[in-house]
Amino acid sequence: MEIKVLKDYKELSYTVADIVEYQLQEQPLSRLILPTGSTPLGLYKELVNRELDWSAVMTYNLDVYIMNPDHPQSYQTFMKENLFNKINIYPSNCQFPDRNVQLYEERLKGIPVDLCILGIGTNGHIAFNEPGSSFDSRTRVVHLDEQTIQDNSRFFDSVDDIPTQAITMGLGTIMDSKKIVLMANGEHKLNILNVAMNGEVTEDIPASILQNHDNVKVFYCD
Ligand code: PGA
Numbered sequence: 586m587e588i589k590v591l592k593d594y595k596e597l598s599y600t601v602a603d604i605v606e607y608q609l610q611e612q613p614l615s616r617l618i619l620p621t622g623s624t625p626l627g628l629y630k631e632l633v634n635r636e637l638d639w640s641a642v643m644t645y646n647l648d649v650y651i652m653n654p655d656h657p658q659s660y661q662t663f664m665k666e667n668l669f670n671k672i673n674i675y676p677s678n679c680q681f682p683d684r685n686v687q688l689y690e691e692r693l694k695g696i697p698v699d700l701c702i703l704g705i706g707t708n709g710h711i712a713f714n715e716p717g718s719s720f721d722s723r724t725r726v727v728h729l730d731e732q733t734i735q736d737n738s739r740f741f742d743s744v745d746d747i748p749t750q751a752i753t754m755g756l757g758t759i760m761d762s763k764k765i766v767l768m769a770n771g772e773h774k775l776n777i778l779n780v781a782m783n784g785e786v787t788e789d790i791p792a793s794i795l796q797n798h799d800n801v802k803v804f805y806c807d
Pocket of ligand 1: 705706
């Protein structure tokens with residue numbers, strides 16, 4: 586698969602913002618899957634600056650930690666602070682997985698998602714589908730991998746505060762999207778990105794499932 590290497594983080598953010606802008610212009614009633622983490626911060630900032638019309642858009646987040654949604658480090662808080670509170674989207678159109686995983690799946694299955702934006706973990710995870718996740722997996726409660734807990738420790742005061750469980754869309758759920766964009770930022774992601782996009786398609790490297798999708802764009806900057 587082609588990994589498009591971009592000049593810097595700004596170009597990465599602008600390139601994916603262009604894709605989102607085009608999607609919303611072509612189809613105001615778009616359904617999007619959105620990620621959290623450090624990688625999409627520049628994208629969200631750029632989308633806010635562009636003042637697009639989000640009034641008919643539905644969003645579905647990839648995953649949440651199992652923790653109080655009002656906690657400063659929850660993914661619900663992250664999305665509100667970085668995007669939802671700054672655009673004209675209806676709060677009721679911003680969906681997050683919860684323990685009623687069946688209901689989340691039903692909402693997603695109703696009409697296919699138009700565009701899914703993903704990051705990748707250093708262990709090859711997409712959303713919180715850790716290595717070994719089934720390619721058929723759907724939304725479910727998961728235990729986080731030791732590597733992911735380490736990677737996320739930078740956001741918490743102490744390792745003991747980091748949630749160890751999450752609710753994530755499954756790999757099967759993600760693959761149902763019509764279009765997928767994967768963003769990766771930083772040299773520490775380059776090796777896993779190459780392995781996932783051009784190595785063996787295996788459940789040991791969850792992101793490798795994207796090789797089986799016919800509309801994926803992969804963007805990288807160091
Ligand atoms: P990051 O996380 O954007 O914070 O690097 C990506 C991921 O783990 O999916």
